[in-house]
Amino acid sequence: MKLGWKRKKQIMGEDLKEILEKSEDFQAVSYQNKKTKTRFTLFYITSLVDERILHEIALPKLLNGDFKKLGDAKKILPLAEVDISRNKNEIEQKLFNGAVLLTVEGEKGVCCFFSAQKENVRNISLPEIEFSVLGPKETFVESLKQNLNLIRKRIPVKELIVEEIIVGRYSKTRVAILYIEGLTNEENVNTVRQRVEGIEYDEITDSSYVMQLISDNTNSPFPQMLDTERPDRVAAALTEGKVVLLVDGSPHAVIAPTTLVEFFNSYEDYLLDWILASFIRFIRFFAIAFSVLATPAYVAILSYHYQLIPVDLLNTLVASRRMIPFPPVLEAFFLEITIELLREAGARLPTKVGQTIGIVGGIVIGTASVEAGLTSNVLLIIVALSALASFTTPVYRIGNTIRLLRFPFLIFAELWGLLGIVVCLCFVTTHLLRLTSLGRPYLEPIYPPRLHDLKEAFVRPPLSTLRERPQYLRTKKPARFSRKAAKEKKDIDE
Amino acid sequence: MNMQIPENRKISPFFAFILIYANQIGIGILTFQRLISKEAGYDAWISVLMTGVCAHFIVWMIVKMLGTVEGDILSVHEFVFGKWAAKIAGIVFIIYLGLGMITVLRSYIEIVQVWMFPRLQTFWFALVFLFLVLYVVTGGFRVLTGMAFISSVLSVYVFFIFLFALPYANFANLLPILDHSFTDLLKGSRTMAFSFTGFELILFYYPFLKKPEKVQKWAQLAIAVCTVLYLYLTVITFAYFPEAQIQKNIWPSLTIWKIIEMPFLERFEYIGVATWCLVILPNVCIPLWAASRLAKHVFSIRQRTAVPVFALLCLIAVSMISTRKQINFLASITGTMGFYIDFVYLPLIFLATLLAKKVKKSGPSS
Numbered sequence: 001m002k003l004g005w006k007r008k009k010q011i012m013g014e015d016l017k018e019i020l021e022k023s024e025d026f027q028a029v030s031y032q033n034k035k036t037k038t039r040f041t042l043f044y045i046t047s048l049v050d051e052r053i054l055h056e057i058a059l060p061k062l063l064n065g066d067f068k069k070l071g072d073a074k075k076i077l078p079l080a081e082v083d084i085s086r087n088k089n090e091i092e093q094k095l096f097n098g099a100v101l102l103t104v105e106g107e108k109g110v111c112c113f114f115s116a117q118k119e120n121v122r123n124i125s126l127p128e129i130e131f132s133v134l135g136p137k138e139t140f141v142e143s144l145k146q147n148l149n150l151i152r153k154r155i156p157v158k159e160l161i162v163e164e165i166i167v168g169r170y171s172k173t174r175v176a177i178l179y180i181e182g183l184t185n186e187e188n189v190n191t192v193r194q195r196v197e198g199i200e201y202d203e204i205t206d207s208s209y210v211m212q213l214i215s216d217n218t219n220s221p222f223p224q225m226l227d228t229e230r231p232d233r234v235a236a237a238l239t240e241g242k243v244v245l246l247v248d249g250s251p252h253a254v255i256a257p258t259t260l261v262e263f264f265n266s267y268e269d270y271l272l273d274w275i276l277a278s279f280i281r282f283i284r285f286f287a288i289a290f291s292v293l294a295t296p297a298y299v300a301i302l303s304y305h306y307q308l309i310p311v312d313l314l315n316t317l318v319a320s321r322r323m324i325p326f327p328p329v330l331e332a333f334f335l336e337i338t339i340e341l342l343r344e345a346g347a348r349l350p351t352k353v354g355q356t357i358g359i360v361g362g363i364v365i366g367t368a369s370v371e372a373g374l375t376s377n378v379l380l381i382i383v384a385l386s387a388l389a390s391f392t393t394p395v396y397r398i399g400n401t402i403r404l405l406r407f408p409f410l411i412f413a414e415l416w417g418l419l420g421i422v423v424c425l426c427f428v429t430t431h432l433l434r435l436t437s438l439g440r441p442y443l444e445p446i447y448p449p450r451l452h453d454l455k456e457a458f459v460r461p462p463l464s465t466l467r468e469r470p471q472y473l474r475t476k477k478p479a480r481f482s483r484k485a486a487k488e489k490k491d492i493d494e
Numbered sequence: 495m496n497m498q499i500p501e502n503r504k505i506s507p508f509f510a511f512i513l514i515y516a517n518q519i520g521i522g523i524l525t526f527q528r529l530i531s532k533e534a535g536y537d538a539w540i541s542v543l544m545t546g547v548c549a550h551f552i553v554w555m556i557v558k559m560l561g562t563v564e565g566d567i568l569s570v571h572e573f574v575f576g577k578w579a580a581k582i583a584g585i586v587f588i589i590y591l592g593l594g595m596i597t598v599l600r601s602y603i604e605i606v607q608v609w610m611f612p613r614l615q616t617f618w619f620a621l622v623f624l625f626l627v628l629y630v631v632t633g634g635f636r637v638l639t640g641m642a643f644i645s646s647v648l649s650v651y652v653f654f655i656f657l658f659a660l661p662y663a664n665f666a667n668l669l670p671i672l673d674h675s676f677t678d679l680l681k682g683s684r685t686m687a688f689s690f691t692g693f694e695l696i697l698f699y700y701p702f703l704k705k706p707e708k709v710q711k712w713a714q715l716a717i718a719v720c721t722v723l724y725l726y727l728t729v730i731t732f733a734y735f736p737e738a739q740i741q742k743n744i745w746p747s748l749t750i751w752k753i754i755e756m757p758f759l760e761r762f763e764y765i766g767v768a769t770w771c772l773v774i775l776p777n778v779c780i781p782l783w784a785a786s787r788l789a790k791h792v793f794s795i796r797q798r799t800a801v802p803v804f805a806l807l808c809l810i811a812v813s814m815i816s817t818r819k820q821i822n823f824l825a826s827i828t829g830t831m832g833f834y835i836d837f838v839y840l841p842l843i844f845l846a847t848l849l850a851k852k853v854k855k856s857g858p859s860s
Contacts, residue, residue: 307764308760417610418765419611419767427629430630433637434629446644
């Protein structure tokens with residue numbers, strides 16, 4: 001049933017109506033209540049509205065209930081979100097969030113809206129990026145509501161605050177800022193709020209956009225905020241005193257502030273017993289150092305400092321390199337780039353094909369290039385090992401950084417051997433020293449040195465000794481639990 | 495002079511330790527053994543101790559003096575002599591710091607050229623290295639301190655490497671003790687003082703330290719640690735080399751590294767020389783920072799302008815010096831200047847400060 005010009009103009013204003021008319025999925029339908037004979041009209045966007053709620057719940061009540069004026073709608077509709085408004089902007093916003101507008105004949109410029117949003121929520125799936133053998137197996141999905149539900153269930157206290165800011169000129173993305181009041185440092189919350197409010201962008205597709213737009217230094221390969229798909233990790237971060245950002249439409253939460261060492265700590269470390277976890281953490285740090293430095297060291301030593309290698313070992317190295325026509329650096333670049341190609345191809349292809357590519361590429365290309373005399377098998381071992389080592393990073397983003405970091409080191413190693421590696425190391429260290437995350441030093445607890453945080457950075461001490469929250473977060477409650485109470489409970493025969 | 499440093503730029507007094515330590519340990523530690531044994535023979539370890547004790551006193555004076563005027567060296571001069579003298583003294587210090595930077599960088603490049611890459615071009619390495627220095631210094635004082643801290647921590651292992659020389663050491667070399675005259679020992683400690691300069695940079699960064707009352711403790715500790723380190727190296731070197739042989743080694747520490755053997759590694763000096771790049775980085779960064787800060791107050795220019803200008807001047811100077819003789823000459827000028835500033839001038843100005851304080855105190859009442 002089409003309406004006359006005048007009716008629509010009263011409710012929504014000229015421009016909005018004209019624009020809406022152009023869309024096929026905009027609907028305006030008029031009805032009459034059977035009891036009171038009140039005439040009313042519903043406006044909605046069909047693609048956003050759940051027809052079931054509209055036709056099975058709302059409409060029967062409106063048609064058969066005691067409905068005389070607009071105010072009655074609040075009483076008779078059995079829906080949670082029913083409101084009355086005169087604000088044009090609010091009306092427009094609600095309409096595009098899946099609300100149905102309701103106007104009654106005779107009441108001008110006012111309308112009631114009720115939410116009948118159609119929610120297409122993906123099922124909660126297993127963690128794929130941050131998989132862990134132990135621990136919870138749920139991950140975030142694309143719906144903000146669902147994600148908040150996952151976090152609220154883990155921290156069911158009133159102190160957990162969820163603030164919402166809408167950003168993006170066209171996407172109107174809802175960004176939620178989560179923190180625990182009375183625990184999280186307000187300065188951090190304010191910084192995040194200010195930066196999110198300051199975002200000026202047309203479309204925010206994912207939390208990664210927000211992350212990139214509010215990072216302290218955008219010209220750095222190092223991620224300055226941690227993103228995770230695991231609600232348990234987010235809950236842990238919140239109780240540590242960090243600020244969490246959730247973005248509607250993104251299955252990743254962003255945690256800030258953070259430090260470099262946190263990127264090398266897997267959440268699973270906290271699920272294993274502390275001795276094992278510390279051992280694994282140690283292996284991981286070794287792996288990362290190996291991954292960055294092994295190939296450059298090979299190039300440096302074979303190009304310049306072969307005297308460093310004891311004679312027996314040198315024999316092996318020389319034997320493997322005897323037939324190779326290239327200098328070590330070309331050889332290294334060739335293999336490193338091959339590995340990067342494999343990795344990139346594997347990441348872009350569907351899982352099953354990707355696996356095949358990995359095997360075919362890894363084995364066939366590797367063996368063939370050694371047999372063809374293009375690369376030495378020692379270097380092949382080193383490159384393969386360092387690629388493997390770079391996969392031990394528990395956070396995807398930092399893994400990419402490690403991948404990239406190897407190349408400047410290679411170039412410097414070719415330039416000045418070991419000296420070049422040290423110079424490059426100095427550049428990287430300086431860069432890290434200059435970085436901050438929400439204004440907090442990124443290299444903490446190494447610099448500024450904080451013994452308490454250092455303890456947790458490289459080993460994973462027993463939970464009972466982790467009494468204090470990280471110092472760099474400057475939380476309002478530094479202690480996680482009362483030592484006295486813990487002691488009393490542990491007494492003999494208690 | 496107004497010396498208000500924003501609280502978030504300040505660092506904890508512990509870093510007085512790191513900064514002094516990082517500045518004391520530098521090029522000198524690779525070469526000082528020969529120089530001191532030239533003067534005092536194998537009794538020179540006593541000279542090391544004597545210099546160390548002297549340094550303790552002087553650091554005590556410096557911190558006391560800075561505490562009195564609550565500022566840096568410029569404030570001291572202004573307090574004692576007035577504004578113009580402070581500016582002139584500032585220029586002298588800028589020259590001294592600049593010479594120090596150039597000496598350190600050029601001596602290091604010389605070591606690299608002798609021990610690692612004979613064909614390393616001074617200009618290109620200096621260029622890249624000074625870019626690195628610029629990157630550190632423009633990050634501000636906190637980044638600078640961080641670099642000093644990390645370089646100190648990462649290079650500590652080198653001192654344990656010297657223990658590999660123990661199986662070849664003959665401590666009887668040191669006997670008989672005290673077969674040199676006291677004058678020789680004094681000469682030796684004067685030479686030692688050349689290597690021991692560097693602590694005077696606290697004159698410039700003192701206002702950046704929080705809790706000034708705790709600075710004294712950390713500064714003294716740094717001097718103590720450095721004295722012990724120098725003593726340790728002296729004793730090991732003297733035990734390793736016969737007295738006649740050490741005179742033929744310009745860099746005795748590097749020669750010791752040569753004998754180190756591990757199952758996967760020989761010829762440690764390559765790694766050692768490369769590591770020393772990390773060690774001398776603060777030795778160039780801190781003076782550059784200090785000089786640019788002085789320039790800011792003396793010439794009223796922005797520190798951001800002064801830093802690249804000084805770095806450029808340093809680059810030009812470093813690439814112009816080419817022979818061993820020139821490097822030696824430069825090192826001896828810098829050493830002498832450092833010696834007179836640290837061990838002669840600073841005690842005098844300390845006394846002057848005390849005097850000025852007394853006069854100013856009694857001034858209004860009389």
